[in-house]
Amino acid sequence: MWCFRTIILTRQMAVRRIRVQFGVFDDADGPAPAGGFVGWNSGMLCVQGCMGMPTPPDDNSDESAFPGRIAPFNFAPGSPPGPFECLMGVDASIGSQSPEWVCDAAGNPMPQPLAVVRGLNTFVSLYEFTIDPAPGAVAYEVAASGNLVAATQWLTVGSPTPTDCSDPTNPMPGSITYAPFPTAPETFECALMVNCVPSPGAGMLAAAGALLAGRRRRG
Numbered sequence: 001m002w003c004f005r006t007i008i009l010t011r012q013m014a015v016r017r018i019r020v021q022f023g024v025f026d027d028a029d030g031p032a033p034a035g036g037f038v039g040w041n042s043g044m045l046c047v048q049g050c051m052g053m054p055t056p057p058d059d060n061s062d063e064s065a066f067p068g069r070i071a072p073f074n075f076a077p078g079s080p081p082g083p084f085e086c087l088m089g090v091d092a093s094i095g096s097q098s099p100e101w102v103c104d105a106a107g108n109p110m111p112q113p114l115a116v117v118r119g120l121n122t123f124v125s126l127y128e129f130t131i132d133p134a135p136g137a138v139a140y141e142v143a144a145s146g147n148l149v150a151a152t153q154w155l156t157v158g159s160p161t162p163t164d165c166s167d168p169t170n171p172m173p174g175s176i177t178y179a180p181f182p183t184a185p186e187t188f189e190c191a192l193m194v195n196c197v198p199s200p201g202a203g204m205l206a207a208a209g210a211l212l213a214g215r216r217r218r219g
Helices: none
Strands: 002-012 015-024 037-049 061-069 086-093 124-133 140-156 178-182 186-194
Touching (some): 015 037, 037 061, 037 124, 061 086, 124 140, 124 186
Antiparallel strands (some): 015 124, 037 086, 037 140, 061 124, 140 186
C-alpha cells in the first residue's frame, strides 16, 4: 500500500512550508516491496479551484517550489525551485548508491555494507514547497499527481571491491554500488486544500498531515 502525506515545517503569518512524504507499507495483500520507496516522477503541482471551483486569480496566493527536492531524492533532472502556478516535470527520485566500505577501529575489514532502504513501513521526506495565501484569499487547492515507484530489491552493479586493511597506515576503502530494481509505476492524484471544507469522502492532503492510500502493484 502506498501512503502519502504532508506536514507543516514552518508557519510565519500565512506562509506555510509544506514537506511531502511517501512510503510503502505492508497490508492485507502482503508485504511492501522490500527495496522501499525510490521516487515520484512525471510529477505535477498545480494551483486550482477548491473542489471543482474556478481557478483563483494569480494574486490570490503565491506558491513556490522551494527548496524543492530533498537529497538523496534529487538524482534525475527535474523542475528547478521557484514560483509556480502549475509546475510540471517534478522528479524526486533516488538513483544508485555507494555506501562507505572501510576498516574498523581495530584495522579489520568491515562487512560488506548493505544498500540503504528508505520509506519501507515508514515515511520518507522527498519534496518541500511553500504556500502564501493573500489576505482574504478565496479557498483553493494545490493538486499533486504523477507516478510513484518502489523497488523490489537493490542489486549490486559490477563487482564489489573489498576494503584492504593490510597496511594499517594506509587502509584502502572498498567500493560497492547498488541500483534499485523498480516496480511498475503507480499513478496518484491528491490535493492540499487551503481553507477548503472537504466534502464527505473527499481525498485531501491536510496541512497537519494526512494519508493517501493506494493499491500496491507488485513488480
